[in-house]
Amino acid sequence: MDRNQLKKWFQNPVKMAHKYSLHVVYFCTGCGIIEIPPSITARWDAERFGIIPVATPRQASLFIIAGYVSLKTLRSIIRTYEQMPEPKFTVSLGSCPINGGMYHDSYNTIKHLEKYIPVDGMIAGCMPRPEAIFVGVTHLWTLIDKDMADGYKRYRSNYSAYRANQEKILGKLEWPPLFPIHGEE
Amino acid sequence: MHIIEFIFSPLLALLIGVFFLGLARKVMARIQWRYGPPVMQPLIDIIRLLSQKSASHGVAFNIGLVMSLAGSLVITLFLPFGKIAPMSNSGGMLVILYLMLIGPLGMAISSGESANPNASIGISRKLLLAMGYELPFLLVVLALMKAYNTTSITEIVSLQRDTGWSMFTFPLVLSGIAYLLILPAMLGVRPFEVVNAPQEISSGPLVEYGGPYLALATLQHALALFIGISLFVNLMWGGAANPVIFFLKMLVVFFLGIFVNAVFPRLRIDQAIRYLWRWPSLIAFAGLILVCVTGS
Amino acid sequence: MTGMEILLLVAFGGVMLTYILGRISSSLRNTFAVVLSLVLVVIIALMYDKTGETIFYRGFFGIPMVLRINSLSWIFAMTISFIGCLSVIFSLDYMKVKERTSFFYAMLLLVNSSMMGIVLAGDLLTLFIFWEIMSWSTFLLISYNGGPAIAAGMKYIVMSFAGSMAMLAGIISIFTAFGTLQISEIAAGMSSASSGFKIFIVIVFGIAFGVKNAIWPFHAWLPQAHAEAPSPFSAVLSGVLIKMGVFGFILTMYVVVGLGTYMSLGGAIFSVRSILLVMGAITILVPTFVALLQDDAKKLLAWSTIAQAGYIMLGIAYGTSLSMAGGVLHFLSHVVFKSLLFMTVGAVEFRTGGIRDLNSLGGLIKKMPFAFTGTLIGVCGLIGVPLTNGFVSKWLIYKSLIFGSPLLTFVALFGTWGTVLYSYKLIHNIFLGQLPEKLKDVENTPLSMKLPMIILSFTVLLFGILPGLPLRVINKIVVSLGFDSLNISLWGIVSESGMLNMINLFAAILAGLIAVWLFLRIGARTIPVKQDDNYAAGAAVPRDRYNYTVKFYDPLLRMISPYLRDIFDTFYMKIADLTGYLSNGIRKIYTGYVGNYVMYIVLFISLMIFVQMKWSPW
Structure with a gap:
């Protein structure tokens, strides 16, 4: 830890803690799951940056969506994202959540994930190597430092639009709105 | 002087507990050929958790957790750390045994309120595991109290100063071995990590805890670690007059636990109970009989 | 007329009047029953610290019938009237939906009155008469609900009769031996009796009181009876009624037989004391594990009642001043927290339309927070969490047993872990977890049920933080039974092997709670969520x-x-079956044809004539 780091710790311990204690809940489909184990085990060891996988969204602060997102899994992704405590960050892994990737013409997959939940960072590639995940995380740190990782704030302020998008593609959702919806009141 | 001890000993316990949690992660990482997180990592986690807005499931959800941590903090006032034991004259071993109920019970009430079956399964396992290791543990404690003819833990410690560590004195050898055999279960490390099994039951009782609640639960876990190790050192390894030596003894016991944790897989709960009720119980029972026969 | 005669007159007269008033108006009867039970509490409270004997009747073959009061009777009478009063208040709403309520109230008051008669009895005849009144009225209340309740009641009354007969045998042999039935005179005569006679007396009275106290192996009647009785009466049944057995044991062992004799009665290994202690230990261990198997809330509590009776037995059978105080204090504690638990479970049963099955309840904490708090405090007392009364009494029992017999202490301590398990099952399955759809409209606990719960919860904590309050009275009992006096302060107890200071512990836990609460407040605001917003893997x-x-x-x-396996229950049922089978065989004689009966008569007369002719005995 150099002197610069120490100064930052004293200036804003909460922000620093958010940077260096990213507890991750993974949502993996297809090839996404292949890239996660190397990154958290002995070869690359994500734990040295304080990044560990946790079992439930309640304990997490980072949501990594790895692989394509089908209609069925989107429902679970939204549910999981809403159950995470704020502040929370989302990173998508691979080309599929960005633009559909190799499933760009599938009737059953989501082409643009950021239409349904806010995504703070996207790591492109098919599939990106574990190094790319670490690059993505360092970018996320920069964003947290500059207060630009504000996906959860965007989700709150534009909740009506997000909810409308979600209901448009999924039909009726089983759970009540997380925040009050402005259009109806 | 006395009032300082009252504030000092719970804080010291918390500090050592959190340090042990961090050290555990670092040592485990090194055993697995990883670099590992900084030793301060649990503290960073706690700061982060305190700043997150968590979901609360009701009043008992909060109060149970508060009760659990408060109960554990009170135990640290009774346990001698070196010579620091501010409340040791208000009750002895029996009070400690009963105060040790508050922690699990508060946690059980709190996570029961969270209305998640994973939490209920975790609590069920936790109570069963406790039932498992209490059988040999109570036999060990009774043998100790009978052998030293006192229920006060400070007296047990001070008597060991004359006779040597009770683990290596004649009638208590068997009890010491039994205690060593059940120590991993009491600390909740593998192979007895059935309660918080994250892969099976989504970290069991902690499943609905997030933010400040998880911070409290982490502190409670740290304190439980401290209490388990400190109890063993006081009862079996002769305590210490000097806090530094006491801490070193605790460190040795802690490393023993971590090494066991690193190499074993997880037992099923019924396998765990079966193990705990077989050899450790038999040895502890033989130890108690030995003490009763040889004692005055 | 002395206070005791007035008390019994008011009590029994009130029973009649309640029933008659019930014919006129139910609200008048309810008010009268509450006032009557309150008056009884006041009368007994006024008799605090009095001792005395009075002969109230001489007519029965010239045997004087005596009432007497001392500190032992007082503490039992006080608990009886106190719990009786609370259960009457609890019944006000509970019994609203039932039929035959006048009968219920009259019987409830009759049970309480007869129990007061038992503890105030100064001779064995009075004791026996009130004992039988109690057994009968209890049977009527247990069978109140009909159906399976009648079978439970039958089991109770048959076992109770067996006990009563044993007691009657003891009373008759005492009367033939000493020519008196007054307890104070028997005690004097008993010291010169042979040890075989003493053992006989302890055994017959032990059976009588053991059946009532549900000591293993006489426990078979209790689980069904407790489960099937109406809940306000279950509280009385589990709280005070079975404690008449404890009263009887203390009376037999320390008053009739005497402390010095009791400690050395019997052989070296199979002494009466060690047998009673082992029975107490088994009574703790087995029912604790059986309670884990139960799915019926009241049956679970019933098995736990048996187990707690084992703790009391250990305390009073061990025979030191510390253990005696522990035993009597655990009796008091058990009365309070077990009545509380039966009442909370009764309230749940009342509000959910009679559901006692632990598998179909859940999540009721949101709907009945009062009942939850009551159950939590009651369960804490049952386990013996520090700051509750159960902790102090169990501490006293362990403390006295720990050096003398570590194995018994081990059984008792291990039983506590079993208690934790079944208590948590009770509280979790009723109040925690997800609320089922069908219980969505459950209302909160009614006021008449809240009031007893508040009083009892408060008592649990009060006696836990200031154990000196009950221990002062108990110390008098302990001294009057011939033990050494205890060194008691308001908040704790000092013995030669360690001390207990509850007020320090209370302060420490309170400070800890406040500190942790403040720490939690440092953290971010939390958002209350519904039970549907829960982790279910997305x-x-x-x-x-x-x-x-x-x-x-x-x-x-x-x-x-x-x-x-409940060997003894099976054994008793086998005996019952056998009796039924034999009786069935005998019934076959009665064929219903007159000719057969004439033939029996002719056969009998010819047999008699034959006997007369052969041996001429007449």
């Missing part, structure tokens, strides 16, 4: 299916349940 929570209640401790139960 899926929506399935209604009514997201609970873990059935087979809560399955891994353990699969291991131990093959060994948990």
Whole structure:
């Protein structure tokens, strides 16, 4: 830890803690799951940056969506994202959540994930190597430092639009709105 | 002087507990050929958790957790750390045994309120595991109290100063071995990590805890670690007059636990109970009989 | 007329009047029953610290019938009237929906009055008469609900009769030996009796009181009876009625037989004391594990009652001043927290339309927070969490046993862990977890049920933090039975082997709670959520299916349940079956034809003539 780091710790311990204690809940489909184990085990060891996988969204602060997102899994992704405590960050892994990737013409997959939940960072590639995940995380740190990782704030302020998008593609959702919806009141 | 001890000993316990949690992660990482997180990592986690807005499931959800941590903090006032034991004259071993109920019970009430079956399964396992290791543990404690003819833990410690560590004195050898055999279960490390099994039951009782609640639960876990190790050192390894030596003894016991944790897989709960009720119980029972026969 | 005669007159007269008033108006009867039970509490409270004997009747073959009061009788009478009063208040709402309420109130008051008669009895005849009144009225109340309740009541009354007959045998042999039935005179005569006679007396009275106290192996009647009785009466039944056995044991062992004789009665190994202690230990161990198997809330509590009776037995049978104080204090504690638990379970039963099955309840904390708090405090007392009364009494028992017999202490301490398990099952399956759809409209506890719960919860904590309050009275009992006096302060007890200071502990726990609460407040604001907003691996929570209640401790139960067979219950049922079979055989003689009966008569007369001719005995 150099002197610069120490100064930052004293200036804003909460922000620093958010940077260096990213507890991750993974949502993996297809090839996404292949890239996660190397990154958290002995070869690359994500734990040295304080990044560990946790079992439930309640304990997490980072949501990594790895692989394509089908209609069925989107429902679970939204549910999981809403159950995470704020502040929370989302990173998508691979080309599929960005633009559909190799499933760009599938009737059953989501082409643009950021239409349904806010995504703070996207790591492109098919599939990106574990190094790319670490690059993505360092970018996320920069964003947290500059207060630009504000996906959860965007989700709150534009909740009506997000909810409308979600209901448009999924039909009726089983759970009540997380925040009050402005259009109806 | 006395009032300082009252504030000092719970804080010291918390500090050592959190340090042990961090050290555990670092040592485990090194055993697995990883670099590992900084030793301060649990503290960073706690700061982060305190700043997150968590979901609360009701009043008992909060109060149970508060009760659990408060109960554990009170135990640290009774346990001698070196010579620091501010409340040791208000009750002895029996009070400690009963105060040790508050922690699990508060946690059980709190996570029961969270209305998640994973939490209920975790609590069920936790109570069963406790039932498992209490059988040999109570036999060990009774043998100790009978052998030293006192229920006060400070007296047990001070008597060991004359006779040597009770683990290596004649009638208590068997009890010491039994205690060593059940120590991993009491600390909740593998192979007895059935309660918080994250892969099976989504970290069991902690499943609905997030933010400040998880911070409290982490502190409670740290304190439980401290209490388990400190109890063993006081009862079996002769305590210490000097806090530094006491801490070193605790460190040795802690490393023993971590090494066991690193190499074993997880037992099923019924396998765990079966193990705990077989050899450790038999040895502890033989130890108690030995003490009763040889004692005055 | 002395206070005791007035008391019994008011009590028994009130029973009649309640029944008559019930014919006129139910609200008048309810008011009268509450006032009457309050008056009884006041009268007994006024008799505090009095001792005395009075002969109230001489007519029965010239045997004087005596009432007497001392500190032992007072503490029992006080608990009886106190719990009786609370259960009457509790019944006000509970019995609203039932039929034959006048009968219920009259019987409830009759049970209380007869129990007061038992503890105030100064001779064995009075004791026996009130004992029988109590047994009968209890039977009527247990069978009140009909159906399976009648079978439970039958089991109770048959076992109770066996006990009463044993007691009658003891009373008759005492009368033939000493020519008196007054307890104070028997005690004097007893010191010169042979030790065989003493052992006989202890055994017959032990059976009588053991059946009532549900000591293993006489426990078979209790679980069904407790489960099937109406809840306000279950509180009385479990709280005070079975404690008449404890009263009887103390009376037999320390008053009639005497302390010095009791400690050395019997052989060296199979002494009466050690047998009673082992019975107490078994009574703790086995029912604790049986309670884990139960799915019926009241049956679970009933088995736990048996187990707690074992603790009391250990305390009073061990025979030192500390253990005696522990035993009597645990009796007091058990009265308070077990009545509280039966009342909270009764309130749940009342509000959910009679559901006692632990597998179909859940999540009621949101609907009945009062009952939850009551159950939590009661359960804490049952386990013996520090700051509750159960902790102090168990501490006293352990403390006295620990150096003398570590194995008994081990059984008692291990039983506590079993208690934790079944208590948590009770509280979890009723109040925690997901609320089922069908219980969505459950209302909060009614006021008449809240009031007893508040009083009892408060008592649990009060006696736990200031154990000196009950211990002062108990110390008088202990001294009057011939033990050394205890060194008691308001908040604790000092013995030669360690001390207990509850007020320090209270302050420490309070400070800890405040500190942790403040620490929690440092953290970010929390958002209250509904039970549907729950982690289910991303899926929506399935209604009514997201609970873990059935087979809560399955891994353990699969291991131990093959060994948990109730041998004695099977044995008693076998005896009952055998009796039924024999009686059925005898009934076949009565064929219903006159000719057969004439033939029996002719046969009998010819047999008599034959006997007369052969041996001429007449």
